[in-house]
Amino acid sequence: MNNQVELEAKTQNDSEKASITPSGEEILALLDIDSTTVKVMKQGIKRTYYRAVINWLSKYKVNPESTNLEKVKGYLEACYHLFELEAWEIALILLSTQLNTFKNQELGIQLGLWGYYREQINLYGKLFGKLNHQIDAICLKSLGIAYRWLTDSREAQNNLNQALAIFHEMGDKQNSAQTLHELGLLQADNGKDLESLTCYNQALILFRELRQYQGIASVLNDIARIYTNQNNYTKVEEIYQEIQKIYDSYLVEEKTKINHAWILYNWGRNLADQCKNLEAILYTNEAFNLFQKLDNRSGIAWSLYSLSILMLNLENNLSAYNYITNALDLFRKLQNKNGIALSCHILGRVAFRQKNYKLVRDCYKENIKIWYESQHLAGVAFALEGFARLAVVLEQPERGARLFGSAEILRDKTQRILPLADLPEYRDSIATLQTLIGETALKTAWDAGRVLSVEQAITEALGSDT
Incomplete structure (x- = not known):
């Protein structure tokens, strides 16, 4: 292909x-x-x-x-x-x-x-x-979804909460379930996995009551992403087996629709997170082709993003660069800040391999600005780790150790584990630090980073030009 x-x-x-x-x-x-x-x-x-x-x-x-x-x-x-x-x-x-x-x-x-x-x-x-109360609720739900895609969390939350209240008052379980699902997605966008899971489970209860199998499959698909973030792949596998049974039994004709495209995409992401890259490419390409057929620009952008990671994992840097720059361009057109931030992170990783450290720094500067403005602490942790790696290759080991320490404490707070695919580069940086300054100095600097506030850590990351 x-x-x-x-x-x-x-x-x-x-x-x-x-x-x-x-x-x-x-x-x-x-x-x-x-x-x-x-x-x-x-x-x-x-x-x-x-x-x-x-x-x-x-x-x-x-x-x-x-x-x-x-x-x-x-x-x-x-x-x-x-x-x-x-x-x-x-x-x-x-x-x-x-x-x-x-x-x-x-x-x-x-x-x-x-x-x-x-x-x-x-x-x-x-x-x-x-017009009327029902139409108002539908408008509010539609506004909330649009604002979520634009990563305007405050407006999205406000509109979706208002919509949910009206749907509850009307006894409209279908729209209530859909709105709860959207609220779960919004929390997930902001790195709040526990709050997200609460909304998903409430939506799942309603969809099961309604025997609305497409809704059940879609919510399960997003629940699986939370367990992927926790590297709990056994639970993820169980969820996808349930999703597959739903499609085989009830949703055979839905396999050409948008929700199935997102399920294919997320399953590809899950396989990529487990470093099963060749299998992941098959699912991601299938999702990509379906998104193209449906002309879903968000799906196309996210598929390009995932394909860039897969190419990076396979050390095909040129293809990774092509995919991620196209994804970033499309995310900018869509004004999707989360997509922009994540794409900047991957472009920074590609730039590392090209030893283009100015581009690395530019990417992580844009990345950390977006995550901090949205208070996405897991995203800030990713960015700090990127800056830490940059400090290591620029022979600023104490600074690199402090930034790794700051990132670690944010991961502890958000309960976000470092993805398996990122572990080799992470371990290489730690090994380099041990060689450069020794175990004792490394621990001292690392612990100093753990007590920094988020703002102090960001100042540390941005505090030295390359």
């Missing part, structure tokens, strides 16, 4: 190249907007807005190679004009229109699958508070 060809492959399927939106006539009929009626309206702002809606839906044209956002621009502009008319019910119908995509997903949801989260926020934000 030629990975570079895959990397450069088109992500749009044949139906999307033709037209991903229903015809203007079809959608205008669905919205019950008649051009003849609009023509005889009294001159004024209402008539102007309705004519704009008709023109955007019936006359806006794009070429087959336009971006997906450009292809649905007519719909989005029509929505905004309907908002100006305060035609909220009609706007909701338009936002709920099924597109001619692989999954025939609704417009509002599909924007998120493509990674256009700001557009989602604009639309659902304007619709919120204009």
Whole structure:
């Protein structure tokens, strides 16, 4: 399989190249907007807005190679004009229109699958508070998900909590379960595994009550990531056996859908964490191809990220560099800070092997800034370890030992174990420190690092130019 060809492959399927939106006539009929009626309206702002809606839906044209956002621009502009008319019910119908995509997903949801989260926020934000309690809760949930992908934890938490309260009040178990799952993902994004597991288990109870097998499989998939973080691969294996039984028994037709793509991706990540690199490549490539078919930009970016790690593990540095730079570029376009931070970490590892220490430092500076701003202490620990390794190769052993000590105390606090794949480089650095300064001096410097505050440790990491 030629990975570079895959990397450069088109992500749009044949139906999307033709037209991903229903015809203007079809959608205008669905919205019950008649051009003849609009023509005889009294001159004024209402008539102007309705004519704009008709023109955007019936006359806006794009070429087959336009971006997906450009292809649905007519719909989005029509929505905004309907908002100006305060035609909220009609706007909701338009936002709920099924597109001619692989999954025939609704417009509002599909924007998120493509990674256009700001557009989602604009639309659902304007619709919120204009119809009824149920629609408000759906808007809040959609806003929370979009903010989570943009790594705006405060807004995500606020919107998801409000949505959950409404769904609980309404007795809506399906949406409650989905919202709890999203809250679990949000906690996991912030490195809070225990809080994440609490939300996941609450969601799992509801999904099991509902016999909603796709939800069960998706939550189990994310629970497995927590145990992977703890290097508890026996538990991970048990979970994936349960997931496989669910798909074989209940979800055979779902194996081409987005949730299954994420399960394939996470299983590849799990195998990579165990250094089973060749098996991991097979699962990650399968996920990558499915994400491409679905044109899910977030999934594509994360798959590229994982493939870069696998290439790094196999010492294929050029492929690792190509994958991670493409992943980083896509994460920047998606404004996904967690993705940016993690990609900077991997790019820093690649730069280490190239002995490009300026790039190493630049990568870890951006990395540690993102993690500290989001108070992701496990991420800060990773970054400190990167700076520690840099200090060792630059023959600053005491500083390197202090940073390793600071990282260790953060790992203790967050209960995040160093991944198996990172152990060889970690051990090599410790061995070098022992050679350079001896066991006694190493312990003294290491212990000094353990008592530093997070801010002091970051200052230590950034305190010396290379």
